Amino acid sequence: MLKIRVMPTLLYKDVSLVKGTAFDSQRRVGAALQAIKVYSMRDVDELIFLDIAATPNGHSPAFSDIDDLADSCFMPMTVGGGVRKLEDIRRMLAVGADKVSMNTAAIETPELIRDGAHHFGAQCIVASIDVKRRSDGTAEVYSHCGEQATGRDPVKWAQELEQLGAGEILLTSIERDGTMTGYDVELIRSVSNAVRIPVIASGGAGSYSHMADALRDGQASAVAAAAMFHFTEQTPKAAKQYLAQHGFPTRR
Amino acid sequence: MTTVTIIDYGMGNLDSLSRAIEQCGGAPLLTTDAATITTATKIILPGVGAFPKAMQNLRDLGLIDAIHEAAKTRPILGICLGMQLLADSSCEIEQTSGLGLIPGNIERLVPQQMERVPHVGWNEVVHDGHDALMSNIPSGVDFYFVHSYRFACANVADAVATTPYCGTTTCIVSRNNVRGVQFHPEKSLPWGFQLLRNFLAM
Numbered sequence: 063m064l065k066i067r068v069m070p071t072l073l074y075k076d077v078s079l080v081k082g083t084a085f086d087s088q089r090r091v092g093a094a095l096q097a098i099k100v101y102s103m104r105d106v107d108e109l110i111f112l113d114i115a116a117t118p119n120g121h122s123p124a125f126s127d128i129d130d131l132a133d134s135c136f137m138p139m140t141v142g143g144g145v146r147k148l149e150d151i152r153r154m155l156a157v158g159a160d161k162v163s164m165n166t167a168a169i170e171t172p173e174l175i176r177d178g179a180h181h182f183g184a185q186c187i188v189a190s191i192d193v194k195r196r197s198d199g200t201a202e203v204y205s206h207c208g209e210q211a212t213g214r215d216p217v218k219w220a221q222e223l224e225q226l227g228a229g230e231i232l233l234t235s236i237e238r239d240g241t242m243t244g245y246d247v248e249l250i251r252s253v254s255n256a257v258r259i260p261v262i263a264s265g266g267a268g269s270y271s272h273m274a275d276a277l278r279d280g281q282a283s284a285v286a287a288a289a290m291f292h293f294t295e296q297t298p299k300a301a302k303q304y305l306a307q308h309g310f311p312t313r314r
Numbered sequence: 315m316t317t318v319t320i321i322d323y324g325m326g327n328l329d330s331l332s333r334a335i336e337q338c339g340g341a342p343l344l345t346t347d348a349a350t351i352t353t354a355t356k357i358i359l360p361g362v363g364a365f366p367k368a369m370q371n372l373r374d375l376g377l378i379d380a381i382h383e384a385a386k387t388r389p390i391l392g393i394c395l396g397m398q399l400l401a402d403s404s405c406e407i408e409q410t411s412g413l414g415l416i417p418g419n420i421e422r423l424v425p426q427q428m429e430r431v432p433h434v435g436w437n438e439v440v441h442d443g444h445d446a447l448m449s450n451i452p453s454g455v456d457f458y459f460v461h462s463y464r465f466a467c468a469n470v471a472d473a474v475a476t477t478p479y480c481g482t483t484t485c486i487v488s489r490n491n492v493r494g495v496q497f498h499p500e501k502s503l504p505w506g507f508q509l510l511r512n513f514l515a516m
Contacts, residue, residue, distance in 0.1 A: 064437045108458075132329055136330075136501065155326055156328065158327060159327070160501060183364045184432060185460045229434070260434050
């Protein structure tokens with residue numbers, strides 16, 4: 063049986079790892095390489111590695127840094143941040159990414175998702191969707207690391223991305239990000255039910271039971287977490303033990 | 315140290331694979347050169363990508379005859395897309411001929427009930443222990459998969475391992491010197507490294 067995945071998210075900015083709240087006020091959480099080595103030793107299911115400075119600063123992905131980090135990463139790694147063209151995807155894969163995540167680029171040039179899937183296969187194209195709720199509670203897609211509202215509905219956008227050829231959706235709640243108050247399960251469920259590609263729940267994980275909520279009620283295929291693993295004693299391994307005890311198929 | 319020649323045809327995660335080979339005690343040698351492939355002792359055909367583009371690249375580099383020649387006497391391991399390229403043909407994007415080293419066709423995964431495609435994540439590899447590639451690897455341990463298509467073997471005997479997804483999906487093919495794995499051993503600690511060591515020992 064296919065196992066659910068518990069995925070630590072590493073946010074990368076100017077050589078160090080950071081973690082903020084609601085996409086803002088980041089604090090440094092240590093060297094990226096150290097974190098990857100530790101996770102690699104602990105048989106983590108998969109890593110998400112996002113360069114959050116690239117798009118807002120107009121940079122290309124930091125290929126040589128990613129190259130160095132990937133050398134110590136013997137687990138699957140999804141990498142994102144600053145990808146704008148087909149050549150960026152190719153280079154990302156060449157330096158060691160297993161999957162490439164795109165967010166702003168998908169909104170600005172949806173053909174990039176289609177062409178990426180065509181050249182490299184849908185299975186390595188991850189479409190990232192950042193979502194904030196309006197005051198009336200309806201959800202809206204944001205680009206540029208949460209800075210620009212797009213007017214798009216996350217469910218419709220997810221379906222468009224699936225049509226274009228995305229192989230997976232990384233769905234992040236901007237408001238829940240870093241708060242450790244739980245995922246936006248309703249958002250996750252609405253998107254998961256609307257597509258037939260895997261959805262990774264992201265933003266808000268603070269406890270193992272939050273993960274169970276996203277997997278059971280949200281129908282997510284995987285749960286991502288950052289603050290919970292950086293700032294508490296909780297670990298991916300213990301998360302999987304908890305989830306296994308609660309009936310989810312996990313990798314042992 | 316055993317040299318493993320990795321065919322670099324512009325598709326995929328060659329760095330991860332090279333690093334994994336080193337960790338397993340081998341010496342990776344990346345090549346785009348037909349003569350190097352013809353004289354190689356062990357060959358890996360890696361691959362992340364779409365089938366038609368991959369075959370086009372192999373053709374453009376003039377590597378197809380060299381791979382066929384090597385396969386007569388030397389062990390070859392295809393990984394993920396590299397496994398699928400061993401087939402006669404694939405329906406991915408458009409019907410395209412493959413290397414034809416293991417009879418069969420590549421077909422799209424058909425999800426059942428709550429399943430989603432691509433098949434992404436860790437899943438069991440079930441085998442009977444007869445293929446040398448799976449020496450010292452228990453049947454049923456998890457490997458990392460990420461794919462939307464699968465190998466439908468023409469000869470049942472060539473399918474030596476399966477994974478329980480979209481029904482039963484062939485995940486290792488083996489015929490004479492040629493083998494292919496649908497999952498990523500280079501990303502599947504710890505058993506993936508055992509598989510690579512088994513390949514190094516062939």
